[in-house]
Amino acid sequence: MNTGIVMLDIKYVTQNLQEVQKALSTRGKTADLEDLNSFNEQRKKILLELENLRHRRNVVSQEIAAMKKEGEDAEGLVAEMRKVSSSVKNLANSLSETEEKINIIVMSLPNLPNASVPLGEEPSDNPLRYTKGRLPDFDFEPLPHWTLGEQLGILDFNRAAKITGARFPLYFGLGARLERALINFMLDMHTEHHGYKEVLPPFIVNRGSMTNTGQLPKFEEDLFKLQGWDYYLIPTAEVPVTNIHQGEILEEENLPVFYAAYTPCFRSEAGSYGKDTKGLIRQHQFNKVELVKFTTPETSYDELENLLNNAETILKRLEIPYQVIELCTGDLGFSAAKTYDIEVWMPAQNVYREISSCSNFEAFQARRGNIRFRRKGKKGTELVHTLNGSGLAVGRTVAAVIENFQKADGSVAIPEALQPYMGGMKRIELCM
RNA sequence: GGAGAGAUGGCCGAGCUGGCUGAAGGCGCUCGCCUGCUAAGCGAGUGUGGGGGUUAUACCUCACCGAGGGUUCGAAUCCCUCUCUCUCCGCCA
Numbered sequence: 255m256n257t258g259i260v261m262l263d264i265k266y267v268t269q270n271l272q273e274v275q276k277a278l279s280t281r282g283k284t285a286d287l288e289d290l291n292s293f294n295e296q297r298k299k300i301l302l303e304l305e306n307l308r309h310r311r312n313v314v315s316q317e318i319a320a321m322k323k324e325g326e327d328a329e330g331l332v333a334e335m336r337k338v339s340s341s342v343k344n345l346a347n348s349l350s351e352t353e354e355k356i357n358i359i360v361m362s363l364p365n366l367p368n369a370s371v372p373l374g375e376e377p378s379d380n381p382l383r384y385t386k387g388r389l390p391d392f393d394f395e396p397l398p399h400w401t402l403g404e405q406l407g408i409l410d411f412n413r414a415a416k417i418t419g420a421r422f423p424l425y426f427g428l429g430a431r432l433e434r435a436l437i438n439f440m441l442d443m444h445t446e447h448h449g450y451k452e453v454l455p456p457f458i459v460n461r462g463s464m465t466n467t468g469q470l471p472k473f474e475e476d477l478f479k480l481q482g483w484d485y486y487l488i489p490t491a492e493v494p495v496t497n498i499h500q501g502e503i504l505e506e507e508n509l510p511v512f513y514a515a516y517t518p519c520f521r522s523e524a525g526s527y528g529k530d531t532k533g534l535i536r537q538h539q540f541n542k543v544e545l546v547k548f549t550t551p552e553t554s555y556d557e558l559e560n561l562l563n564n565a566e567t568i569l570k571r572l573e574i575p576y577q578v579i580e581l582c583t584g585d586l587g588f589s590a591a592k593t594y595d596i597e598v599w600m601p602a603q604n605v606y607r608e609i610s611s612c613s614n615f616e617a618f619q620a621r622r623g624n625i626r627f628r629r630k631g632k633k634g635t636e637l638v639h640t641l642n643g644s645g646l647a648v649g650r651t652v653a654a655v656i657e658n659f660q661k662a663d664g665s666v667a668i669p670e671a672l673q674p675y676m677g678g679m680k681r682i683e684l685c686m
Numbered sequence: 687g688g689a690g691a692g693a694u695g696g697c698c699g700a701g702c703u704g705g706c707u708g709a710a711g712g713c714g715c716u717c718g719c720c721u722g723c724u725a726a727g728c729g730a731g732u733g734u735g736g737g738g739g740u741u742a743u744a745c746c747u748c749a750c751c752g753a754g755g756g757u758u759c760g761a762a763u764c765c766c767u768c769u770c771u772c773u774c775c776g777c778c779a
Contacts, residue, residue, distance in 0.1 A: 301737055305748045312748090315760040319705040328759080335759035503696095503734085626734095631716090635734080
């Protein structure tokens with residue numbers, strides 16, 4: 255099968271050590287690429303020797319077969335081949351050891367930022383791209399969604415904690431209905447107007463899938479793992495949906511491929527103790543509609559703009575104000591080459607909060623997952639580019655709707671575009 | 687959970703008493719010929735990845751017949767483990 259050399263293209267890395275080193279350093283990463291390079295030289299050396307021996311073995315084995323057919327004694331050659339075979343075995347072992355060393359390094363290298371990504375070290379360096387929508391103008395002090403939600407009887411975090419623990423949501427009545435309405439609204443929008451095909455994937459995936467999209471091997475602590483299985487709860491639909499085509503060779507004429515998937519998402523939120531402890535913002539379980547694209551390399555950046563647009567459309571239709579920022583090199587996720595975040599206005603906290611993250615992974619995930627395409631009339635294959643973005647995180651959308659559409663009497667108006675999904679209802683009032 | 691059967695190239699399907707089979711045959715596809723158009727017919731080609739080599743081709747070579755190990759001078763073919771698929775029985779949303 256494949257020899258286990260994947261991820262950042264090893265050839266590219268070893269032939270462009272300086273540039274790669276430099277690109278990684280803009281992300282605040284340093285990597286021992288020198289080691290990588292020397293392991294790779296070692297690998298090639300062993301491989302050459304191994305192949306020569308195997309060649310000799312193949313040739314002589316034929317001779318032995320011919321001699322036996324003639325009834326001649328081949329014992330001398332057989333004896334020689336016994337030695338060759340044991341060398342082959344030894345060399346093969348050291349080859350796979352070397353490959354393993356390379357793999358460990360290469361699997362933990364993040365993607366290289368695209369040249370267009372702004373340089374920066376931390377979130378505060380992320381440039382604002384634009385702001386959209388009009389901020390609501392309240393003539394009273396807006397309440398946070400958790401207070402309103404509990405007052406209205408549509409959210410209940412205390413009981414959720416009783417059932418499971420901290421950071422789990424429990425919706426009642428119109429709250430549950432609102433969550434479901436948003437899921438349907440988003441899926442309908444993307445499938446009927448934006449050209450995505452709806453998929454409903456498994457919510458549990460194996461290690462290989464997690465590795466292909468980049469969650470593993472480095473971020474195991476962020477995941478929920480099933481005891482006794484090498485299976486994980488998905489942290490995002492990106493994982494199962496991108497892996498739909500793992501190991502496949504797609505035809506150019508079938509590209510691009512667009513998928514939209516609703517799934518719950520599960521995240522351990524390790525290291526975020528004390529952060530966003532209230533409300534729907536940071537939960538171990540939340541719903542999300544995810545958009546995933548497979549494209550040719552030359553169209554992936556146009557498709558990223560389109561993807562961002564598709565996600566923005568949801569907020570526009572819901573009439574919720576938001577801003578779009580571009581992640582700087584230092585804030586980029588492990589697998590991403592470029593990312594835009596959409597941040598939604600949360601009036602009670604007086605801040606914009608991330609509600610969608612749209613990224614182009616270029617060939618990074620495709621290389622890990624071996625997802626290729628063949629150009630019409632051309633020999634050979636190329637790696638596709640993969641992209642994905644939230645369209646949108648549903649729980650945070652509920653929070654945004656509640657906060658932005660709240661009224662002085664503690665009720666919440668329902669955005670017009672959503673009303674058909676709420677049975678024509680215009681307002682959420684006390685729900686017992 | 688119990689009992690069987692299977693996993694081969696884009697597809698179907700041989701091979702599985704080990705050696706010239708990267709893999710017959712068919713279908714499909716591509717190019718060429720033929721033809722008033724279509725159909726039929728004829729000829730050639732048609733997997734992926736790695737290494738070497740070349741300015742680039744050519745070319746040489748290694749690996750891959752679900753995955754991983756083993757036996758052997760040599761394995762698609764024999765042995766072991768795992769995964770998946772199918773059939774029957776049981777159980778269950």
